[in-house]
Amino acid sequence: xxxxxxxxxxxxxxxxxxxxxxxxxxxxxAYYHGLMARIMVLAVFAMGYNVLFGYAGLLSLGHAMFFAAxxxxxxxxxxxxxxxxxxxxxxxxACGAVxxxxxxxxxxxxxxxxxxxxxxxxxxxxxxxxxxxxxxxxGDQGLVIPQPARILNLGAAAFDLTDPTVRYMTALALFxxxxxxxxxxxxxxxxxxxxxxxxxxxxxKMLGYDTFxxxxxxxxVSGTISAAAGAAFALLFGYVGANFAGVQYSxxxxxxxxxxxxxxxxxxxxxxxxMYVVTDTASSFTSAxxxxxxxxxxxxxxxxxxxxLGTLRARWLGxxx
Amino acid sequence: MAFGPHLLxxxxxxxxxxxxxxxxxxxxxxxxxxxxIVNVAHGEFFMLGAVLAWxxxxxxxxxxxxxxxxxxxxxxxxxxxVAWLAERLVLSRLGYxxxxxxxxxxxxxxxxxxxxxxxxxxxxxxxxxxFNVRLSLPWFGYSAYKLSIIATAALLLIATxxxxxxxxxxxxxRATQYDSETAQAFGIPVGRVYAGVFALGAMLAAxxxxxxxxxxxxxxLMGQDPLLLSFIVVIIGGxxxxxxxxxxxxxxxxxxxxxxxxxxPTLAKMIATLAVALVLVFRPQGLFGTxxx
Numbered sequence: 001x002x003x004x005x006x007x008x009x010x011x012x013x014x015x016x017x018x019x020x021x022x023x024x025x026x027x028x029x030a031y032y033h034g035l036m037a038r039i040m041v042l043a044v045f046a047m048g049y050n051v052l053f054g055y056a057g058l059l060s061l062g063h064a065m066f067f068a069a070x071x072x073x074x075x076x077x078x079x080x081x082x083x084x085x086x087x088x089x090x091x092x093x094a095c096g097a098v099x100x101x102x103x104x105x106x107x108x109x110x111x112x113x114x115x116x117x118x119x120x121x122x123x124x125x126x127x128x129x130x131x132x133x134x135x136x137x138x139g140d141q142g143l144v145i146p147q148p149a150r151i152l153n154l155g156a157a158a159f160d161l162t163d164p165t166v167r168y169m170t171a172l173a174l175f176x177x178x179x180x181x182x183x184x185x186x187x188x189x190x191x192x193x194x195x196x197x198x199x200x201x202x203x204x205k206m207l208g209y210d211t212f213x214x215x216x217x218x219x220x221v222s223g224t225i226s227a228a229a230g231a232a233f234a235l236l237f238g239y240v241g242a243n244f245a246g247v248q249y250s251x252x253x254x255x256x257x258x259x260x261x262x263x264x265x266x267x268x269x270x271x272x273x274x275m276y277v278v279t280d281t282a283s284s285f286t287s288a289x290x291x292x293x294x295x296x297x298x299x300x301x302x303x304x305x306x307x308x309l310g311t312l313r314a315r316w317l318g319x320x321x
Numbered sequence: 322m323a324f325g326p327h328l329l330x331x332x333x334x335x336x337x338x339x340x341x342x343x344x345x346x347x348x349x350x351x352x353x354x355x356x357x358i359v360n361v362a363h364g365e366f367f368m369l370g371a372v373l374a375w376x377x378x379x380x381x382x383x384x385x386x387x388x389x390x391x392x393x394x395x396x397x398x399x400x401x402x403v404a405w406l407a408e409r410l411v412l413s414r415l416g417y418x419x420x421x422x423x424x425x426x427x428x429x430x431x432x433x434x435x436x437x438x439x440x441x442x443x444x445x446x447x448x449x450x451x452f453n454v455r456l457s458l459p460w461f462g463y464s465a466y467k468l469s470i471i472a473t474a475a476l477l478l479i480a481t482x483x484x485x486x487x488x489x490x491x492x493x494x495r496a497t498q499y500d501s502e503t504a505q506a507f508g509i510p511v512g513r514v515y516a517g518v519f520a521l522g523a524m525l526a527a528x529x530x531x532x533x534x535x536x537x538x539x540x541x542l543m544g545q546d547p548l549l550l551s552f553i554v555v556i557i558g559g560x561x562x563x564x565x566x567x568x569x570x571x572x573x574x575x576x577x578x579x580x581x582x583x584x585x586p587t588l589a590k591m592i593a594t595l596a597v598a599l600v601l602v603f604r605p606q607g608l609f610g611t612x613x614x
Contacts, residue, residue, distance in 0.1 A: 059420050059423070061423075106598075106599070106602050107602065109602050109603070110601060110602060110605060112419060113359050113419050113423075114601055114605055116359070116423060117359070117552055117556070117601065118598050118601050118602060121549075121552070121594050121595075121597060121598035121601075122595075122598055124549060124594050125591050125594045125595045125598070128587055128590055128591045128594070129591055131587055132585070132587045132588060132591060247545075251427055254424065254427075258424065288435045288438075288439055290431045290432075290434060290435040290438075291431065291432055291435035291436070291439075293428070293431050294427075294428040294429065294430070294431030294432035294434075294435065295428065295432060296428070297424055297425065297427055297428030297431070298411055298425050298428035298429065298432075300424075301415060301421045301424045301425045301428070302411065302414060302415070302425070305421065
């Protein structure tokens with residue numbers, strides 16, 4: 001935002017990114033086609049994380065619980081209650097939104113390091129309860145959502161979400177929705193207040209803004225977007241598992257956002273994409289992908305704390321949102 | 322077994338957990354107290370201690386006591402050196418910014434975990450206890466080694482307390498904790514103190530791990546539970562307070578032992594974690610009052 005407001009350029013860039021993603025559907029070979037659909041869904045998760053971490057400056061180590069809430073909210077209602085696809089999707093998002101609101105009410109009483117530890121602990125409790133109620137959730141094994149339950153009926157038309165093209169397009173649609181939602185959010189008044197809170201909370205408070213309410217809204221929006229990613233993941237890939245609620249899935253969105261550039265709208269996609277390409281390339285000669293994650297994290301905080309797009313914005317592209 | 326002896330057994334098991342936990346948590350608490358940073362890789366230093374204990378004992382062979390004593394000396398030293406290097410190469414360059422150090426120690430966590438998996442493998446391996454004596458109580462036999470863990474941990478805690486309160490090193494550390502800028506102005510090498518404290522914290526975790534490895538095997542993922550439990554203990558005990566840490570470790574250790582003997586361990590962990598998260602939300606200074614500055 002430092003380089004002045006250039007809405008035409010901004011919208012053109014975002015539309016161009018979506019156009020490239022749309023074209024890739026027809027170009028990519030089967031393996032990368034599936035991978036790209038996955039990357040887009042996970043990028044939505046990272047975008048949700050970015051709202052809280054990048055813009056509001058709150059580092060949560062428990063976002064896996066919102067992703068998993070969306071995932072299980074969708075998966076369990078389909079498997080146990082036979083919900084239809086749209087209903088289960090909305091149900092999953094609602095689960096994440098309610099959870100995020102409640103967690104936000106509690107965790108936002110703390111700040112800084114305590115906020116990270118509290119979010120991590122709530123996520124741990126969530127993950128443990130998934131294992132404890134194994135009769136419902138399938139525990140460690142998780143649940144597979146059968147193919148017939150993953151058909152989206154819209155009036156006369158039926159879309160089979162297991163079909164690669166339908167899956168890719170659904171992921172793209174979700175990604176586009178999340179992208180424009182965050183773009184609208186960060187350009188809104190609320191988004192600017194969040195940045196103000198990140199930069200100096202005391203001063204923002206003194207200027208008369210209710211910082212708690214703004215932060216609570218940020219946690220809820222962030223959790224809701226993450227839950228939407230989780231719900232879509234369950235529907236598109238047909239699997240619901242407790243490992244998605246683990247600490248690792250709280251740290252991965254942090255890594256993606258840091259890599260792509262915190263507080264940039266396109267950073268989460270770029271970070272997720274680059275990280276997947278790196279681990280995918282590396283996996284052909286080593287299975288030590290955790291090592292790569294660790295090294296990348298350390299190198300990022302040491303040398304590129306702003307991430308790829310953040311560095312670009314600081315150097316040349318001041319208008320990047 | 323009747324309820325009474327059962328409870329006694331649970332309490333004894335809980336005390337063993339508490340002994341190991343208070344050492345581990347003290348390491349975390351020292352690092353937080355002096356350096357004001359949260360070391361997410363603390364559990365991995367614990368794991369590294371256990372894995373190195375196996376490696377040392379295995380390389381030496383001979384009588385189990387020989388390998389164990391060697392491990393008790395060598396493993397913490399190596400872990401301390403690793404921590405010292407990590408502090409000098411990474412953390413000191415971040416200026417101890419809380420968020421960056423958390424991200425960096427998460428990176429360290431993954432690196433150590435992956436290296437352990439690559440070089441040590443996914444198996445869980447035991448280390449032979451230095452002696453095999455069973456004390457026969459009227460109701461059940463109990464391993465004398467487990468009781469010696471409690472004694473050793475108590476000795477180590479007292480030693481740490483003496484170092485902190487009675488020596489020049491301890492004074493330097495406390496001065497740095499109190500006000501690092503003034504300490505620097507009075508000629509205390511704050512950077513070296515930080516590196517030393519970080520290494521000491523890691524060594525305490527490694528010591529705890531060497532003590533526990535004869536009764537619970539060494540595994541590359543074993544660092545996760547100690548990390549979470551140490552967080553819990555440090556938070557309940559009040560950050561940076563030695564007495565609070567020990568009291569909280571006994572409280573958590575014993576209640577964990579009792580609850581997981583009579584109920585499901587998963588449920589015990591769920592309740593403990595939730596309770597502590599709520600403590601942190603509603604009483605951020607911990608239950609035993611010492612406020613974190």
